[in-house]
Amino acid sequence: MARGNNGVDRVSNLPFNVTYHIIGYLPLRDAVRTSTLSKGWKYKWITIPALVFDKKFKDSLRWCDLESLVDRILVLHRGPITKFSLKECYEVTRNAASTRNAAIDRWLLFLSYHHTHYIEDLSLSYYVHESVSHVIPSVLFALEHLTNLCLEGVRIELPWQFSGFGRLIKLKLSCVSMELDELITLLSKCPMLECFDFELKNSFIIGEDKESNKELNHRLNVLKLDTSFRALDNVDCVLSLLKSSPNLKSLDISCDDSIFDVEELSINCMKFADPIHLNHLESVKISFFSGSAGEMEFVRNVLQWASALKHMTLESTFWGVEIGPDFSKMVTDLAKFPRSSSAARIRFEAGWSL
Template structure:
C-alpha cells in the first residue's frame, strides 16, 4: 500500500513532508500507525490555521487550546512558527499570542509568520516585544498586527522582513527596528501605518543606519509616506538618507501625496549599485504638478549601474516626462525603460504623442529600449 511505502521513508524525509501540512493535519497522521505518533511531535515547523475550526463551527477556544498543547508539551526545537487566522482578530487574545511566541523563541525560533485578517480599523493584537531581541530569527513576516513600544532591538540573524497592514505606535519604532537588523537583505513593506502624534520630535538626529549595508532588495508599497518621509527627516535633511551599498532592486510606491522628486533622486543617490528601479506613482489628482529641477550631480547608479527602470501609473505630467528623460539621458547601462499609463480614454489619446516625445529623447545607452504598456 502507498501508506506502507511512505512509512518506510527515513525520519528526515517524513519530517520534511509533515512540515508542509497544517499542524492539525500532521497530528492526525498519528492514527496511521505507531510510527507516526512521535514523528509529528518532533517536526520543527509548526503551522496553525483556524480554517478547519471555523468551517466545522467549533468554538474558537478549541483552536487556542490545541496550540497551547502542541507548543508547551514539546521539548524539541521550533524552527518555524506560522499562525494564520481568518477569524476576527478579536477572537485572538494578545496575551495568548505573546505566550506562544515566547515559547517558540525559547526553542530556537528562526522563522515567524503571524498572518491575521488585514482589515483596517479593527482590533489588532500587539506583537510581543520579546521577538525584537530574538538572536536566532532569520525571517519575520507580519500581517494585521500592532507593534507597540519596545525597549530595544537586537536581531543579528534577520535577513527577511515583510510587513503588511502593520501599525506602529510611533514612527521611530520602525526606525529602531531597522537599526537593529545588521544583516537585513530583503525588506517588503505594504500598508504600513503610524499612530502619529508629533512622534517625529522624539527621533534622535544621530540615528545610525549603517546596519542596512547588506540590504539587496527593497519594496515599499502603500506606506503612509507622508509620515515615513517626515520621520526620516528626508523633507528637511535629504542628506540624512542612509547609503544602501548593496541594494540592487528598489520598488517605490508614492501613495496619495504630492510627488517629491528631490526625495526620489536622493534615494537613487544613496543606492550606488541599483540595477532595477520601479516607481509606482499612485499620487492624488488633488495636487498640482511639481516643478522638475535637475540635480547638479548625476546619481552613481544612473551613470553606471541601472539596467531597468519602470514608471507605472504614468499620467503624462510634465515632471514625469522630465524624470523619464533625465533617466534615459544619464543611464549609460540602461537596457529597458518601461512606461505604464493608466487605462483611461484621455490618456490613450495622448499615448502616441507621449511615445513620440520620449522616443526622440537622447539616450546615453545605445541598447536602451523604450516600452509602453
C-alpha cells in the first residue's frame, strides 16, 4: 500500500477515472493482481474493458481450471466489455474438444446477450480434433459493433438474416471451414473492411463462388494469405478473393509447397482464368517462394493484371548450392514475364543454407 509522508493512502484515493484508465492498460493477469494493493482496489479489476486470455495468462494459472476461471471473471465483471480474446487452439481429444468448445460457445452467448453494443474486438480460438466441424453459434453475427474479428478452428455458416458487419475493419480467419460462396458473401457484407488475413492452407473452403450479384468490397486494400498453389481449392479461393477486391493495394502471400495435390489442375486453373482487373495493386510480397510451376503461373498472371504495380518481392530459401542452375533459370524466366505496369520491379531475395 502506497502512503505519503502524512500517512494518506494515495493509491486507494485515486479518482475512479484514473484507476479505470490504469487498469485498462494492464494485462488481465496484472489487473487481477491489483486486488492485493489495498481494500479499495480489491474489486476494481472487475471493470477492465479488455479481457485477454492468452498463453501468458494460462501459464500463470497453477491449480485453477481455465474454464472455471473465465466463467467466474465474466460473472463478476461490471461495466462494458469492449474486447474479448481467447487464443489457445490446439489438437486435443474429441471429448476435451467438445467440452471446451461448448464453454467458448457459452462465453460468446454471454457476450452477445450482455455486451452486444460494446464488444468491438473479438478473438476466439476453438479446439480442433481431426476436422473442423464445430459450427460457431449464429449469435456471433448479431455483434454489429465489431471492428476486429479473429476466428480459428471453427465452421462458419452464415444465417440467412445476416445483414453484415457494418463496422468491421480487420478480419482474420485460420483453420476454418465454409463454403466459398459464403466467404465471398461475408466479405461483401463488410463495407468498411480494410484488411483480410486468411490462413487458407489449413482451412476447408469448398464449392464455388456463385457470383449472384454480390457487392464488391471497395474498401479492402490489404490481403494476407497463407496458401498453396498446388491445391486447386486454394487457387480457386485466391482468384475469387482477388476478383472481389477491386481496390486492393497490398497483397502478401506465404506459400506452402508441402501440400500434395494434382498441380496440373491448379496450373490450368490459372492459365485459363479470366483476367482480373487489379488496377490499384501496388505492392506484392510472396514469402517461401519455391518457383513451382503453380507459383510461377500466379506471378505471371499478377504481372499482367496489375496495371499500377510498383514492387513485387519474392522471398525464397534454396537449400544447397547444387540447385544453383535452377535458381538462375527461375530468375531468367521471371524477367521475361510481360508486365502491364512499366513501373513494376521484381526483387528476388534468396536465403542460402548449406
